[in-house]
């Protein structure tokens with residue numbers, strides 16, 4: 001029979017504190033310390049189960065847990081609260097003679113701090129006040145991070161809308177694109193995000209697999225729970241097992257404390273498994289069991305628990321080919337590819353290059369404190385023609401370096417390019433993929449002029465002062481050309 005009761009009831013409570021202990025002395029000490037502050041609503045519980053029910057039912061701010069009420073040092077309410085109620089601050093109180101147990105439990109469960117009894121009242125009051133402050137800061141940080149992400153996305157989305165002359169720039173979370181290939185892929189990724197199915201993302205190195213995995217998580221119902229990333233390449237089986245499934249103290253040499261493991265830490269959220277092609281055959285079996293049953297068995301433990309995690313995996317080697325060669329389990333492959341998304345290499349979607357170039361210029365202008373206004377046409381032609389074996393990551397490093405060496409307030413231009421890109425051949429069809437229209441020279445020159453003005457306007461987000469400066473025109477001159485060619489900021 002649940003036996004919680006309210007010690008105090010006033011109308012102006014702003015903090016709900018759950019106190020869990022079977023020790024009357026401890027409850028009396030804590031109540032005495034807290035009752036001086038009318039903003040505290042104190043709820044006493046005598047078992048972990050009761051406390052769990054109260055945490056689930058209330059918007060509690062703090063859990064004060066007596067060591068006496070903790071039955072199992074490795075599986076207990078502090079651990080559960082850490083996972084299911086990350087915004088509830090946690091304090092542990094225990095008798096001085098059990099200080100070593102308190103220290104181990106505090107370390108394993110990440111409590112704010114632990115106090116040893118008997119503790120002076122003013123010290124308890126201070127601990128509670130500080131724990132609540134930390135809790136409030138964590139809450140604000142969470143809200144602000146979320147707001148920042150949304151407002152950044154809004155800004156970029158709006159920019160995308162105002163950008164377009166012929167086809168605009170779009171954004172899926174932090175993924176920037178303008179090509180139809182990426183538009184199609186992002187539409188599919190949004191569909192995948194709306195389901196609970198595992199997702200397999202394939203693509204060459206640097207194409208944005210991790211960025212896409214995060215975008216899927218933040219567009220799924222799991223967005224308010226964590227996404228954890230594990231790189232599976234070059235990691236031993238034991239280490240990988242311990243990272244994902246956890247271990248108990250003493251499971252292997254060096255395992256000095258229990259580890260929760262990412263699958264349990266991400267309960268309710270997403271785990272991103274990078275370089276999935278690299279896991280050993282025996283680890284593939286463990287993964288398969290987890291995907292089928294959600295079962296988590298830490299190394300060295302006989303206890304099986306369950307975790308509700310969506311797995312997004314990535315690989316830059318084709319899993320289908322590895323399956324054919326017998327190097328990857330077919331059943332695991334089918335489990336992983338609830339949705340199979342393949343990001344095309346950058347050289348197959350060159351329409352993304354101007355948009356990404358502008359995006360990285362803005363990003364790194366902010367970072368290196370150097371204002372660069374845009375990219376000159378000669379550089380863009382070269383950037384669009386290059387093959388990019390390192391894909392978007394390679395383009396990003398190139399632009400970061402160019403921004404660092406460009407003149408303050410100027411453009412990045414061909415002379416800032418690295419030799420690999422500057423020396424790459426530009427095929428005529430690739431130099432802007434533009435064929436002049438018209439029956440005579442005048443018409444062809446005009447069609448070229450229209451194309452150059454239009455593409456500069458796109459790149460400068462229709463900032464006419466910037467575009468005019470880049471084209472060497474006055475603002476009035478540019479306005480005349482916009483009118484003459486009927487260009488519109490779609």
Ligand SMILES: Nc1ncnc2c1ncn2[C@@H]1O[C@H](COP(=O)(O)OP(=O)(O)OP(=O)(O)O)[C@@H](O)[C@H]1O
Nearest residue numbers: 174175176204205206207208209210211316392393
């Ligand atoms: N569409 C994009 N928009 C903006 N930035 C991008 C885009 N694609 C990739 N990037 C950037 O390129 C870099 C590489 O991306 P990411 O790490 O996601 O690639 P990856 O496919 O996981 O690479 P790897 O196979 O090497 O692990 C990152 O800095 C990322 O921010």
Ligand SMILES: [Mg+2]
Nearest residue numbers: 209210274314
């Ligand atoms: Mg990656």
